[in-house]
Structures are given as C-alpha cells and as structure tokens.
Amino acid sequence: MDSVAQRLSAVGSANALELRGVTRLFGALAALVDVSLTVRPGERRAVLGSNGAGKTTLFNCITGDFPPSSGTIRFFGEDVTAFPPQERIRRGLRRTYQISALFPRLSVLDNVYLACRGVSRGRYSFIQPRRSDALVHAAENLVQAVHLTAIKDRFVAELAYGQQRQLEIALALAGAPRLILFDEPAAGLSPTERAELIEILSSLPAYIGYIIIEHDMDVALRVVERITMMHNGRIFKEGAPQEIEADPEVQELYLGGGHA
Amino acid sequence: MNSFIARRPIWSLIILVVAIALTWLVFAPWPPGFEAVFGRKKLFLNAALNGITLGGLYFLVASGFTLIFGLMRNVNLAHGSIYLLGGYFGYLAVDATGSWLFSFVVAFVVAALLGVILQVAVFRRMEGEELRQTLVTLGISIVLADLMLWAFGGNSWQIQTPTWLRGPVELPLVTAVKSSGEAVYLSYPIVRLVIFLASVVIGLAMWLVLNRTRVGMIIRAGVDDREMLAAMGAPVQLVFVIVFAFGAGLAGMAGVVGGTFQSLSPGEDTRFLLASLIVVIVGGMGSIPGAALGAIMIGLAEQVGLAYFPTYAIVLTFLIMVLVLAVRPQGLLARR
Amino acid sequence: MALAESRARGASSAASQLPWLQNLNPAAVLVAVVVLIMPAIASSFVLTQIFGWAYMLGTIALSLMFLAGYGGMVSLAQVTVAGFAGYVVAILGVNGVPGGRGWPWWLAVLAALILSTVVGAIVGALAVRTEGIYTIMITLAIAAAFYYFTNENYAIFNGHTGIDGIPTPVFLGVDWHAPIPFYYLTLFVAVLCWLAVSYVSRAPFGLALQGIRDNPRRMAALGFNVNAHRVAAYVFAALIAALGGILLVWSYGEIAPGAVSVSAAIDILVIAVVGGIGNPIGPFIGALIYAVLKTFALDVLVAFGLDGNRFRLLIGLGFLAIVFFSPDGVIGLWARWRNRLQAGSAPPQKAGDGHG
Numbered sequence: 001m002d003s004v005a006q007r008l009s010a011v012g013s014a015n016a017l018e019l020r021g022v023t024r025l026f027g028a029l030a031a032l033v034d035v036s037l038t039v040r041p042g043e044r045r046a047v048l049g050s051n052g053a054g055k056t057t058l059f060n061c062i063t064g065d066f067p068p069s070s071g072t073i074r075f076f077g078e079d080v081t082a083f084p085p086q087e088r089i090r091r092g093l094r095r096t097y098q099i100s101a102l103f104p105r106l107s108v109l110d111n112v113y114l115a116c117r118g119v120s121r122g123r124y125s126f127i128q129p130r131r132s133d134a135l136v137h138a139a140e141n142l143v144q145a146v147h148l149t150a151i152k153d154r155f156v157a158e159l160a161y162g163q164q165r166q167l168e169i170a171l172a173l174a175g176a177p178r179l180i181l182f183d184e185p186a187a188g189l190s191p192t193e194r195a196e197l198i199e200i201l202s203s204l205p206a207y208i209g210y211i212i213i214e215h216d217m218d219v220a221l222r223v224v225e226r227i228t229m230m231h232n233g234r235i236f237k238e239g240a241p242q243e244i245e246a247d248p249e250v251q252e253l254y255l256g257g258g259h260a
Numbered sequence: 261m262n263s264f265i266a267r268r269p270i271w272s273l274i275i276l277v278v279a280i281a282l283t284w285l286v287f288a289p290w291p292p293g294f295e296a297v298f299g300r301k302k303l304f305l306n307a308a309l310n311g312i313t314l315g316g317l318y319f320l321v322a323s324g325f326t327l328i329f330g331l332m333r334n335v336n337l338a339h340g341s342i343y344l345l346g347g348y349f350g351y352l353a354v355d356a357t358g359s360w361l362f363s364f365v366v367a368f369v370v371a372a373l374l375g376v377i378l379q380v381a382v383f384r385r386m387e388g389e390e391l392r393q394t395l396v397t398l399g400i401s402i403v404l405a406d407l408m409l410w411a412f413g414g415n416s417w418q419i420q421t422p423t424w425l426r427g428p429v430e431l432p433l434v435t436a437v438k439s440s441g442e443a444v445y446l447s448y449p450i451v452r453l454v455i456f457l458a459s460v461v462i463g464l465a466m467w468l469v470l471n472r473t474r475v476g477m478i479i480r481a482g483v484d485d486r487e488m489l490a491a492m493g494a495p496v497q498l499v500f501v502i503v504f505a506f507g508a509g510l511a512g513m514a515g516v517v518g519g520t521f522q523s524l525s526p527g528e529d530t531r532f533l534l535a536s537l538i539v540v541i542v543g544g545m546g547s548i549p550g551a552a553l554g555a556i557m558i559g560l561a562e563q564v565g566l567a568y569f570p571t572y573a574i575v576l577t578f579l580i581m582v583l584v585l586a587v588r589p590q591g592l593l594a595r596r
Numbered sequence: 597m598a599l600a601e602s603r604a605r606g607a608s609s610a611a612s613q614l615p616w617l618q619n620l621n622p623a624a625v626l627v628a629v630v631v632l633i634m635p636a637i638a639s640s641f642v643l644t645q646i647f648g649w650a651y652m653l654g655t656i657a658l659s660l661m662f663l664a665g666y667g668g669m670v671s672l673a674q675v676t677v678a679g680f681a682g683y684v685v686a687i688l689g690v691n692g693v694p695g696g697r698g699w700p701w702w703l704a705v706l707a708a709l710i711l712s713t714v715v716g717a718i719v720g721a722l723a724v725r726t727e728g729i730y731t732i733m734i735t736l737a738i739a740a741a742f743y744y745f746t747n748e749n750y751a752i753f754n755g756h757t758g759i760d761g762i763p764t765p766v767f768l769g770v771d772w773h774a775p776i777p778f779y780y781l782t783l784f785v786a787v788l789c790w791l792a793v794s795y796v797s798r799a800p801f802g803l804a805l806q807g808i809r810d811n812p813r814r815m816a817a818l819g820f821n822v823n824a825h826r827v828a829a830y831v832f833a834a835l836i837a838a839l840g841g842i843l844l845v846w847s848y849g850e851i852a853p854g855a856v857s858v859s860a861a862i863d864i865l866v867i868a869v870v871g872g873i874g875n876p877i878g879p880f881i882g883a884l885i886y887a888v889l890k891t892f893a894l895d896v897l898v899a900f901g902l903d904g905n906r907f908r909l910l911i912g913l914g915f916l917a918i919v920f921f922s923p924d925g926v927i928g929l930w931a932r933w934r935n936r937l938q939a940g941s942a943p944p945q946k947a948g949d950g951h952g
Contacts, residue, residue, distance in 0.1 A: 063817055089819040101817075103810035106803070114807045117800050118819030124828060125800040171818065335729055337736075390729050391670065395869060395919045398862060402912030410903060530858045534740040537733050545730075571751075574744040581737060582722060589725035 014077030016041040016179045016209050017062065022071035024061055031057040032068070033233040039179065041076070045211045046220040048244075049230035050253070055213045056098065058230070059181050063095050064088050076178065090119055092178030096171070096185060098213075100164040104157035108148055108167060111156055113139040115174035138174070146170040146200065162193045169200060180210040186219045198222055221245065289434045289443070299568070302435040305446050307567035308560065313452040315559025316459030317521060320514035321532050322539035323466060323551045324507030330483040330546020331503050333390045334383060338397040339511055340533030341404035346371040346512020347519040347528075348412055351419050360422040360520075364513050371512025375505040383504070384497060401529070409526050419519035425451040455517050462510075466548055479503060483546040538577060542584045544591025553593055631783065640775035645891050648779055648847060650884040651786035655840035657868040657879035658786075659833040662793050665873040666802060667829045668728075668809035672861045673719045673735035676742045677712050677834045678841030679856030683746070683753060684708035685762070685842050686851050692761015693754050701765035709838050716834020720827035739861040747853040758852025762845055773846065782843055786880065789836045793876045796832070805829050859908075866915045872925025881926050889914070 017039040024032040032054050039045055047055050061068050064085040073081045080088050089095075103111050116135045117123055129136050143152045146166040156164065165185065172180045182201075186194050194216070201223045204210070214220040220227070220241075227244040229237040237250055244250055265272040286308070290301040298304070325339045346367035353363035378400070386392050428447035436444045470476035478499055482489040490496050511532075518528065535558060543554025561580055565573030584592060635643060656678045664670045688697045689704035699707070719738055723731050746753040753759070764773035772781055796802040804825055807815045812822045845851045854860070863886070871882025893907040922929045 065813070084821075085816040086819050086821050089817060095817050097814075101811050101814040103807045103814070105810055106806055110803060111807075114803060114815070115818050117804065118815070122800055123804055123820060124825070126796055128795065128799045171814075174818070333729060335733055337732075391732075392919060392923055394729060394732060395865075395923075396916065398865070399912050399916035399919060402862065402866075402908055402915065406906060406909040406912060410906065410909075530740065534737060534858075537737045537740075541730075541733060541737065571748045572745075574741055574748065578737075578741040578745075581741075585722050585725045585734070 018074040044224040046224040053230040054233040094172040094177040094180040098183040109152040115171040119175035182212040186216045311560035311563035313456040315556035316456040319555035322536040324510040325536040335394040338401040340529035344529040347515025347524040350516035367512040368509040372505040372509035375508030379504040416523040416525040544594030550593035649887040651782035654880035654883035659837035675861040678837040681708040681712040681838035681841040682845035686759040712838035720830025760850035764846040872927030
C-alpha cells in the first residue's frame with residue numbers, strides 16, 4: 001500500500017482521471033458520445049444533468065463494469081481502459097452506488113472490513129483476524145467516522161435507509177482512496193442526514209478527489225469546485241459552480257429557466 | 261448474415277471451407293484410399309443422418325426447456341421426467357387405440373396439463389424465487405421418476421412404428437460405386453426422416469409464432485427483460501402458463517418420438533434432461549434457433565462419436581459444451 | 597431469527613473466536629457426548645449404516661453447503677469430485693480388478709486429494725463462466741457427463757462393473773475397517789471438515805465469499821477478483837468432498853458408476869437442502885435423516901401397506917415438503933420452533949439483541 005507521502009508526491013505529476021473520446025453504445029442506444037474529461041488529483045467535481053444524460057453510464061465506464069465502445073481512460077497516468085474493476089479499485093478508485101450496494105447478510109463491521117480487505121493483501125487468507133489486527137482497527141475507525149459504531153454488529157438488512165447510505169460512504173473510504181465516485185449520495189436523505197453528508201464530504205483530506213453525481217443542487221454546489229454538465233450522453237458545459245448556475249443554456253435545459 | 265461476414269471474415273471463411281468439405285463428403289463417392297483411412301462412407305452417412313434426426317428429437321425436447329428457462333428463469337429439472345411420462349402415456353394410447361398419431365395428442369395433453377398444474381399451483385406462489393422453483397422441479401422429477409418406475413417397471417418399452425411409416429426409403433446419396441459402375445444409394449428409415457421433417461415444421465411454426473404474433477412478441481420481450489413485461493401491462497401469468505404448458509407438451513410429444521426411435525425406460529429422463537441442458541448451454545438460453553443449432557450439433561456429436569469412438573462419445577459432447585463455455589458462455593446464438 | 601443472532605454474535609467485530617464457542621449450549625454438549633460414546637450404546641449396524649453413513653454423506657453435502665450457503669453457488673458436481681477421489685484411490689491403490697497400481701494407501705490418498713482439487717478447479721472454472729442459476733445446469737451436465745463416461749470407459753474406470761476389492765488401510769496397528777475404528781475415523785473427518793468450514797466462514801476468504809454471494813458487482817468494486825475467488829471456493833469444497841469420497845470407497849470396498857450417478861448427485865443436494873444450507877451443521881442433520889430413512893424405509897413402507905421399494909418417492913416427497921414449507925431446511929424449522937418457545941416462556945427479546 002502506498003504511503004500518503006508517496007501518494008502526495010505523485011500529486012501534480014498526472015491527472016487523477018483522464019477520459020478521451022469515450023463512447024459507449026448499447027445496441028442502437030448511444031449512452032455516451034465522445035466524452036472527454038480531465039480531473040486533477042484532489043479535485044472536487046460534480047457531474048450534473050437530467051435523467052438519461054449518461055451520468056451513471058459514465059461512472060460504470062470509469063469503474064470498469066463494461067469497456068467503452070471506443071476511447072481511452074487513464075487513471076493517474078495509467079491506461080486502465082482494458083482493466084477489470086478490481087484492478088482499478090486497487091489503484092485507488094472508489095465508487096458508491098445510487099441504490100445501496102451492500103452485503104445484507106453480513107454485519108456493518110463485516111461490510112467495512114471487506115472494503116478494507118479488498119484493497120490490501122491477504123484476500124484469500126484462511127486465518128481469522130485477531131481483535132488487534134490492523135485492518136479490523138481500520139474498519140472500526142471507518143465505522144466510527146460515519147457514526148455507525150452503535151450498530152456495527154447489526155445486519156445490513158436491518159438498517160434504516162439513511163444508515164445504509166452512510167455505510168455506502170464508509171465502503172468508499174476504505175484503504176487509501178485517491179478518487180471517489182459518489183453516485184447520488186444525497187438521494188432520499190433527510191435534511192439532517194444531508195447536512196452530515198456535506199460535513200463528511202467537506203472534511204475529506206485534500207489529496208482525495210471525488211466526482212459526485214447529484215440531482216440535489218444544494219449539496220452539489222456546496223461541495224465541489226467545478227461542474228461538468230451532461231446532456232444526451234455528451235458533455236455540453238464545464239465551469240465553476242457560479243458560472244454554471246448563471247449560464248442561460250444550463251438554466252433552460254436543466255434548471256427549468258430561472259430556477260436557482 | 262452480411263454483417264456477420266463483415267465482422268468476422270476469418271470465421272466466415274472457415275465456415276465456408278467446412279461447408280464445402282461437408283458437401284463433398286456427403287454427395288461425392290469416396291475414393292478407396294480415403295475409405296481406407298476414414299472408414300466406409302455408409303457408416304459416415306448413417307452416423308450423420310442419425311445425428312441429424314436425433315438432433316430433431318433433441319430440438320423438440322430442448323426448445324420447450326429453453327423457452328421455460330428463458331422466460332421464467334426456471335431451470336425445469338423435471339423436463340426429462342415429463343418427456344418420459346409423455347412417452348409412456350403415448351405408448352398406452354397406441355396400445356389402446358392403435359393410432360400412432362393420436363398418441364401424440366394424448367402425450368401432449370397429459371404433459372401440458374401437468375405443466376399447467378405445476379405453473380398455477382406451485383410456481384406462481386414462488387414468483388421471483390428462481391432457485392426455489394428449480395428445487396421444486398427437482399423434487400418433482402424425483403417423485404415422477406419413482407412413480408413411473410413403479411407403474412411401468414424397469415424394462416424398455418418400444419412404441420411400434422406405424423405400418424405406413426415402416427421400412428426404408430432410398431435417398432439420392434451415393435454410398436459406393438460398384439465395379440460395374442452402378443451407384444449404390446443409401447437406404448434410410450422413413451420414420452426417422454418424417455420425424456425430422458416434423459421437427460423442422462414445428463420449429464418453423466414456433467419461430468413464426470414467436471416473431472409474427474402478439475403472444476410471441478410478449479414472450480420474446482419477457483425473455484429479454486422480465487420486469488418490463490409486467491410494466492407493459494401484459495397478462496404475464498397467463499403467458500407463463502401458456503409457455504410452461506406448451507414447453508411441457510412438446511417434451512411429452514418428444515417422448516412418443518423417442519419411444520418410437522429408440523425406447524422408453526428409467527434413465528431416459530436423465531438422458532434427455534442432460535441433452536436439453538447441453539443443447540441450451542451450447543445454443544443459448546431462450547433462443548429457439550439456438551436450440552436448433554445446439555440440438556443438431558449435439559445429435560451429430562453423439563452419433564458420430566458412437567460410430568467412431570464409442571467409449572469416448574460422451575467426451576465429444578462434453579468438449580463442445582466446454583468450448584462454448586470458454587469462448588462464448590452465453591451460448592452460440594444468445595441475444596447478448 | 598435465531599440463526600442470524602447467533603451468527604451476528606459471532607460477528608462482533610470481524611476478529612471473532614470460533615463461532616461454536618459462543619454457541620456452546622447444553623444441547624450441543626449433550627450431542628457431542630452422545631456422539632463420542634456412541635460405540636458403547638449402539639450396535640455396529642447402527643454405527644456404520646446410520647452414523648458412519650451420515651458422517652460421510654454429510655461431509656460431501658457440507659462441501660455443497662459451503663458453495664451454496666456461503667457462495668450462492670449450487671453445485672451438483674460435488675458427488676462427481678467425491679466419486680472421482682474414490683476412483684483415484686481405487687485405481688492407484690490395491691484393488692480386486694487386476695490393474696491397480698498398488699501404491700501405498702497414503703500415497704493414493706494424497707494423489708486423490710491433489711487430483712480432486714484440480715478437478716474442482718476445472719468444475720469451478722466452467723461454472724463461473726455464467727451467472728446464478730446456470731451453475732446448477734452446468735454442474736449437473738458435468739456430473740452426468742462423468743457418470744456416462746465412467747459407465748462406458750473400461751480402460752480406466754472398468755465401466756459399468758466398477759472396481760472392487762479396495763481395502764481400508766491398517767494403520768498404527770488398527771484395522772480401520774472394523775466398525776468402531778471406522779466410526780471414529782468418519783466422525784473425526786466430519787468434525788474436522790465442519791470445524792474448517794465454520795472457521796473459514798469468518799476468515800477473509802469466507803467473508804469475501806459471502807460478500808460475493810450477496811453482491812458480486814460490489815465485491816469487484818471493492819478490489820476483489822470475483823471469479824478467482826469463486827474458483828478458489830470450488831477448490832476448497834473439492835477437498836472436503838474428496839475426503840468424503842475416499843471414506844465412502846473404504847467403507848464399501850468398491851466403487852461403481854452408480855456412486856457418481858445423477859441420482860447420487862441429486863441426493864446430496866436433497867441432503868444439504870433438507871438439513872439446511874444456512875449452517876454447517878445442516879448437511880449432517882440432513883444426512884442423518886437420509887440415513888435413517890434409507891435404513892428403515894422398507895419396513896415403514898411395508899407397514900403402511902405400500903411397496904417397500906418406494907424409498908426415492910419418500911425422499912422426493914420429503915424434499916418437496918421442505919422446499920415448500922421450510923426452504924431453510926430442518927435448521928430453519930428448529931430455529932423458528934425455538935423462537936416460538938422463547939417467545940412463549942420469556943419476555944420477548946428485541947431483534948438484534950446482544951449487538952453493540
């Protein structure tokens with residue numbers, strides 16, 4: 001596992017994420033068309049757009065669920081276009097899902113432990129970890145970071161919706177992430193939970209960049225420094241939050257003309 | 261097809277070469293040197309025709325299986341038992357009425373009825389629980405197998421070919437050339453050819469129904485995306501019942517065919533279940549053309565294997581399955 | 597659900613002791629004691645026909661439970677692996693059909709175990725090429741293909757006749773084929789495998805497997821090579837199945853294609869499901885029921901005025917009953933019954949009780 005120092009020294013030497021001409025076709029449906037995107041290390045970006053704009057497909061492509069029909073994807077300078085998901089994850093990419101993708105028949109702590117285990121060695125270990133095991137500690141710390149320590153032994157199937165969403169975040173923070181993709185993290189959250197989410201996102205260390213897909217403009221505008229607008233599978237605008245908010249094209253297409 | 265040739269030029273060339281070679285093998289008399297190495301042409305022709313006609317039988321059984329699996333995601337492990345049940349009832353029908361054709365009706369009705377009962381009384385209550393449904397079919401196959409063993413015993417039962425289909429017919433295929441220059445043609449049982457033609461007709465009819473009727477469209481849509489089906493407002497449960505009943509009925513009719521070609525005995529249910537499994541794995545889940553292709557391939561593999569290397573025949577079938585799994589796991593003619 | 601509770605109690609922090617330690621209750625201790633002193637109270641018929649059999653079949657069914665319960669993969673090829681191991685021991689060791697290599701028993705066993713893991717890896721590699729319910733189909737096809745092959749092939753497997761005259765080794769001065777030593781041998785192997793499965797289920801390998809069962813896509817997005825993990829699970833399961841198969845071939849002294857038939861494969865699935873694939877003890881309970889049923893079915897059926905041969909009919913009906921009314925098997929039935937008792941006799945416990 002790279003040390004933080006090593007990771008910091010890599011910052012600036014390559015873009016965290018670089019998409020060039022990525023297109024993805026599903027039969028006749030063009031979900032992504034010639035998408036080119038550059039994210040710097042530690043950058044906070046939002047990808048916005050109406051339903052069907054291609055945002056989740058973009059994430060699926062970046063994660064490696066399927067290869068692009070054409071184009072390349074580079075992660076911290078490395079060409080990962082042909083890599084399976086686990087290879088990208090092991091290099092520091094993380095992802096959360098719009099619909100919580102958790103392990104319902106395992107406990108909260110087990111879920112986080114698996115996330116920690118997935119990016120370190122010993123995945124096939126037949127030896128049960130001791131209480132003093134470093135990864136167990138890391139998992140417990142993460143559980144604490146998302147305020148779920150009280151229910152760490154409860155099965156995920158028994159969790160409330162908001163708690164599941166918090167667990168989703170915890171899974172993405174495991175190990176040493178360098179770039180996290182958050183897919184609609186605020187969906188269905190109460191105002192308090194949303195405030196907690198914003199706090200978690202804002203307090204992430206500077207070297208962790210993230211891209212967030214969101215419909216909730218309040219959350220999105222508050223936690224990012226740059227916005228990418230998508231429409232019909234293409235990127236049609238990019239800029240700082242204030243610019244995008246004020247842009248007349250964006251207002252017409254996405255914000256419904258004058259809606260803040 | 262043009263797009264296939266454009267996308268895969270090498271494979272198309274290989275298929276073309278193989279097709280030409282096969283055409284020569286089948287229609288041209290074999291030179292003596294060739295026969296010394298590869299055996300007699302008559303053996304080859306018989307094996308090939310046996311394989312193709314057996315493929316017709318496998319298609320009848322497997323097409324029902326693939327529809328049930330494709331639409332309802334239910335691995336019907338009782339499919340082989342339904343085949344055998346249909347066969348036994350067909351035998352009884354022939355015994356009672358003397359009509360071979362009528363036995364098909366009886367077999368279809370009995371099997372389809374069983375299918376309706378199963379779908380309505382059992383599987384509907386387990387909607388969405390694929391594994392549980394499959395386990396139920398397993399239990400039913402165990403029960404049916406034992407009931408049939410009890411009722412019909414362990415001996416082989418053979419359905420007599422009706423007199424109007426008995427005997428051979430001479431095909432325009434040369435097996436050898438006599439020293440006088442006269443060609444010897446292949447004689448082949450009429451019944452096998454008739455049944456093969458019937459399978460082709462049934463296959464085409466199914467294809468037409470699936471692709472040209474509203475019910476067929478619903479079924480195809482359901483195979484592609486089951487959740488969409490309910491959203492479309494289609495009478496999903498009714499379609500499920502129809503498909504299960506039809507698939508089962510087809511298997512039952514195939515039982516009569518198998519009872520005529522070969523025989524009926526305990527163990528045949530396993531054999532035809534295995535055949536259905538392999539045909540569907542090779543051809544692709546939910547695909548009727550896939551079932552046809554898979555059935556011909558497996559039928560040929562089995563008969564050619566039996567003719568040329570009997571104790572390792574099953575290995576050939578198995579190898580085909582492994583190859584398909586390795587290269588194109590969803591099946592040769594699957595949609596994705 | 598009591599099962600969930602006990603599993604979660606064992607899951608209090610990923611670093612846990614053996615789950616059974618925390619489940620140590622009087623009933624379990626009683627069972628352990630009874631099982632250990634069984635030779636003193638039971639006839640050798642009961643020892644071998646019922647318990648020995650239950651341990652051996654239970655071990656093979658345990659391998660299926662491991663794959664299905666923890667991995668979500670229902671493999672009908674476990675009997676194939678078990679039979680394969682038995683055949684290897686028969687062929688490489690001493691046997692009654694001239695042609696046995698005559699290797700010392702421990703070498704034959706070692707070879708059988710190694711080759712079985714290879715077979716397990718092949719089965720796994722084939723089975724993971726497709727998703728979910730296909731696994732049953734592919735493993736069934738593999739099982740049937742192996743059966744037909746052993747039935748036809750005389751060069752290696754001696755075809756339909758099979759191989760007989762296989763001796764159980766005499767080791768450490770003990771004739772392990774005698775009823776009492778064999779009882780303890782099968783008990784030992786069963787307990788060993790059961791402990792191994794229970795322990796591994798909470799190790800990273802087992803936890804990852806359960807994660808893959810619950811959400812394979814997420815596991816890949818957490819950094820796991822999902823298919824490699826699944827194949828590794830098949831290898832581990834193959835080892836367990838092979839142990840059961842070797843014991844069976846020693847018990848019978850012979851092996852024939854019938855041991856790897858589709859019926860045999862289905863029986864092991866029935867045993868695992870009836871017992872319950874949610875817990876490692878399930879397969880052994882299922883195997884015990886199966887052994888008892890098989891031994892006494894004849895008498896019971898005749899007593900009811902039915903044909904005494906209808907054992908498989910009973911199995912099928914019993915299996916259907918379980919799938920209909922208690923899909924999590926006898927274990928599930930017992931858990932629900934225990935809950936109802938607790939609810940009736942004590943103040944109701946909050947679900948998830950005992951967690952942090």
